[in-house]
Amino acid sequence: LDGSHIIKMTRLLLLYCYRFVMHLVDLYGPFALFKGCFDDVNLNKLRLAMTSNHGSLFNFDPKTIDWDDYFYRVHIPGVIKYMLK
Structure with missing residues (x-):
């Protein structure tokens, strides 16, 4: 070359x-x-109305999300997998 x-x-x-x-x-x-800014009042009411069993199954609290982990382990690999097709 x-x-x-x-x-x-x-x-x-x-x-x-x-x-x-x-x-x-x-x-x-x-x-x-x-x-x-999103209104999450209804989501918070739903979360508070759930029993503890359902609360652990359906965690609706966005404050508990590890956003760094989500982006590095879920979002970015998904973008790479499906955008590079």
Whole structure:
């Protein structure tokens, strides 16, 4: 392989990566930059009305979610698996 071929292939790879990242920005930008606040009053009422048995089965309290663990172990692998098909 000569130098010009390597440069051309590197350029194509970088262009592909750039387009893929920009696609992800377009896809997730509205969600990542969303500043909304959701009303969870009804969800909290439901959680408080459940018996302890059901409460452990259906944990509706978003404060107990380990978001780092969720993103690293569930969300990002899912995006990679289904977006790269």
